[in-house]
Amino acid sequence: MANFVLVPGAWLGAWAWEEVAAELRAAGHDAHPLTLSGLAEKRDLPVGPRTHVRDIVDEIERLDLREVILVGHSYSGIPAGQAAALIGDRLTRLVYVDANVPVDGESFVSAWPEGRAMVEAAIAGNDGRWPPLPAEEYAGQGLTDGQIERIVAGATPHPGVSLTAPAELARPLAELPTTYVKCLLDGEVPPPEVAEPVKAGHWRLVTMDTGHWPMFSRPRELARILLPAAAGS
Numbered sequence: 001m002a003n004f005v006l007v008p009g010a011w012l013g014a015w016a017w018e019e020v021a022a023e024l025r026a027a028g029h030d031a032h033p034l035t036l037s038g039l040a041e042k043r044d045l046p047v048g049p050r051t052h053v054r055d056i057v058d059e060i061e062r063l064d065l066r067e068v069i070l071v072g073h074s075y076s077g078i079p080a081g082q083a084a085a086l087i088g089d090r091l092t093r094l095v096y097v098d099a100n101v102p103v104d105g106e107s108f109v110s111a112w113p114e115g116r117a118m119v120e121a122a123i124a125g126n127d128g129r130w131p132p133l134p135a136e137e138y139a140g141q142g143l144t145d146g147q148i149e150r151i152v153a154g155a156t157p158h159p160g161v162s163l164t165a166p167a168e169l170a171r172p173l174a175e176l177p178t179t180y181v182k183c184l185l186d187g188e189v190p191p192p193e194v195a196e197p198v199k200a201g202h203w204r205l206v207t208m209d210t211g212h213w214p215m216f217s218r219p220r221e222l223a224r225i226l227l228p229a230a231a232g233s
Helices: 014-024 051-062 075-082 116-124 145-155 160-164 192-199 221-231
Strands: 003-007 028-034 068-073 091-097 179-183 205-208
Touching: 003 014, 003 051, 003 075, 003 091, 014 145, 014 221, 051 068, 051 075, 068 075, 068 221, 075 091, 075 160, 091 221, 116 160, 145 160, 179 192, 179 221, 192 205
Parallel strands: 003 028, 003 068, 068 091, 091 179, 179 205
Antiparallel strands: none
């Protein structure tokens, strides 16, 4: 039995993983969706540069989880990748779901050469938080109107400090057993930092014919992609 630790992307909480978690549990595994500090039901908790990394590590250690498949979506690939390098032999596999991959010394906004100023301005103009996307920004991502309404209704402003803090990697990520899930409606090419470990055979690349939020648009298919990680593949 594996322990899936599911970390949502920007603006979202553990609730975003409900359908995927149900599928994983039905297959006989444990699923632990995690809300990061400053978001959803934890929106009032303080957030510093390393808080989200500690959120993940502390939850795994608090529950004494072993055989961990650590799953990070979108933004949360940044703290999940850093956390994976800290939990030692508790980790079975790291899975990035259409996610940002941490680069030592770089932040989430570092990957936005054209949009960085826009994101930083939005954070500065909203009490240090990145406001959620409006409904029209979810068009073309394989989501129904109801799914979009659910995301927008549940989204909370994202703590800006977590987006601008540079990553600190305890070990090279290419050493970790990793799967990268690329959602093709959000672009067919994964981030540049994914190409080298995939080409070298260190990471596994999987594609989904859906948009950036597959836990809503294709939860059952996403669960089927995650399940082989429980067998170490």
